[in-house]
Amino acid sequence: MPLHVPPAPLPALRSLNVALGSPTAVRDARTPALRTAPGPLSPEHPLPVHVLDQVAPGGTAPLTRLTGWRFLVAAGDRAVAAADTMLTPDGWSFSRFFEGPYVPSTERALRQAEAVKGHWQPRLLSVPELYMLTLWLHGDTDADPATGTPAPDDLLIPLAPAPPGIAAHHPHPVADLLPLLTLRLAPAPLLGSPA
Structure with a gap:
């Protein structure tokens, strides 16, 4: 198996399990699929979520930061929703449940990644300015999942929906x-005043 899924921080997993065990948290979530899912719900496929803060021209390493851990929430053998946890001053905490196109897209990308040659540590990389989320396959499987930047040989699998042209x-x-x-995130040049 080429994917080496890093373990999520135990407090993040515990906070999610508490939320999943709370009828109020599940019922109040704005995720109909989660509220109507048959059987027990379980967190699966923990992935660290990194945000791309800056892309510098000239081939220098982009700047990223860890913002949380995302779990797919399964009912039986399929994901019906996802859940985010985030780091707060008091430690890891449950953030939110959600559903939408990124849930099945994440499942599909993970299946695709299983077929990619090599050994990979899966992560998620968000590019907020482009409304883009990718499965980031990091080549250093022993790396701390909370740190690092995308290496030139790492792979990115954009999740659907992807921005036009990607x-x-x-x-x-x-x-x-x-x-x-880099081109898409570059600031637009200032136009001079008309003569």
């Missing part, structure tokens, strides 16, 4: 996708 569910080497992201 193929969803197609593995892109960071070295190939990063220049495109």
Whole structure:
């Protein structure tokens, strides 16, 4: 198996399990699929969520930061929702349940990643300015999942829906996708005043 899924911090998992065990938290969640799911709900596929803070031109490493851990919430053999946990001053805490296209897209990308040659540590990489989320396959499987930046040989699998011009569910080497992201994230040039 080429994926080496890092364990989530135990306090993050505990906070999610408390939320899943709370009828109030599940009932009040704005996720109909979660409220109507048959059988017990279980957290699966913990993935650290990193946000791309800055892409610098010239091939320098992008800046990222860990913002939380995301879990797919399964009922039986399929994910019906996802849940986020976040780091607070008091430690890891449950943040929210949600559903939508990124839930099945994450499942699909994880299945795709299983077929990619090599050994990978799966993570999620968010690019908020482009409304883009990718499965980040990090080549250093022993790395601390809370740190690091995408290496040129790492792979990014954009989740659907992806921004126009970027193929969803197609593995892109960071070295190939990063220049495109750099162009899209570059500030627009200031236009001079008319003469």
